[in-house]
Amino acid sequence: MVVFECAGCGAALTVALTQVDRPDHEHDEWANSTDFTPPLLPDGTYAAQGDFLVAPGDTRGLTWIPGRYDGDCCGVTGHSGPNLACACGRPVATRVDDCSRWQVVRFAPGAVRAVGEPDPVRPWESVDWDESAGDDWWVRRLEIAAGVAVARVLHAVEGAPVTVPDGPLAEVFRRSFDARRSPGEPRTLGLAGPGVVGEADVLLVPRHPQTGEAWPVAGTSVPIPAELWVLLARPARVIVPKTGGRWAAHLRDVPEPPRPADVEPASCAIRRESAWMSRSRS
Ligand SMILES: [Zn+2]
Incomplete structure (x- = not known):
């Protein structure tokens, strides 16, 4: 530390x-x-x-x-x-x-x-993928992270159409990319990371939860937070708040929605990513 x-x-x-x-x-x-x-x-x-x-x-x-x-x-x-x-x-x-x-x-x-002495960096294989799950702001954080990912993918493909495969990726991202279909050669979106070998034009890869280092892949990739990546890569995962559902104020949220849906490109990312994205929204 x-x-x-x-x-x-x-x-x-x-x-x-x-x-x-x-x-x-x-x-x-x-x-x-x-x-x-x-x-x-x-x-x-x-x-x-x-x-x-x-x-x-x-x-x-x-x-x-x-x-x-x-x-x-x-x-x-x-x-x-x-x-x-x-x-x-x-x-x-x-x-x-x-x-x-x-x-x-x-x-x-x-x-x-x-x-x-900085803490030793955990190797990818010993990352605790569950450590951040279940707090009250989990959904909000992931909505923002997913929106930032949309903005970065659009930047990476320079506005080309993005084809999203069925499954968790479609649940989170398809509606957003379909709503922005534009002329051009469609680019495919995929996932790569520990235990996942992806093949697509743009790969969503996890960032190391300590260092932020991106999972290395060849080609175009968009690094996303590990807590978002694991939701996309491990569909069976169910999030329950750390209260265990005991407190009435939390019961309405148990179980948490499995992953964010209908994500919009995050305005905080658009401002930073590129001028052309701002123009393309108007
Ligand atoms: Zn001083």
Whole structure:
């Protein structure tokens, strides 16, 4: 595990953390609701890619920067840049916790350094495919991840029609691709990963749940979160909330829907993927 320290004074700014794949729903904004959107990452974890993301509850020794409290209604959005400082005075991070946003503290690149021994990377064959299943936000996360996958596949095929095979892939993606049929040579969508040898023009492959590394394949692939991939690759899997169905508030959702359906391309991905996709929607 690693602790993130201030690059200026060396103060510990987090508890000890384990790396996880950077979530696709990072840039999603959930509808304004009475329930606060939860932390982006599970307790005790961080995600990397230039900057470092952690759950707000896992930070230590940070103070608000006066005047940087900009937000939309119930919390802060960090629109004006870093809003958290180390005790030494250096602006180091941006906290986002407004109700419609996934709560996160984002350490700026170069503001912190990781110290300690990173956890060993589990080989693919010992990945625990069930470890993230069953929490209250599971369906929402997977809807977003599937929507991001649609946007990335459309980008990969440059707008060509996408043919989706029967089975779980069709359940999640076919309606979305059929609704966007355009002229051109159809491209096939498939699945590849541990134990699955796929043959298609575009393959959905899992990202390693710790490192985010994509399952290696030849040809065109679109990496997706492991928790989405396993739903597509293992159709018999049934998700039951970790409460075991004991609490009345959760009974309506037991069992969880087996997988998201009627997925729309995720707007948070479209903004980042390509300009032509934005144009093709208008
Ligand atoms: Zn410092």
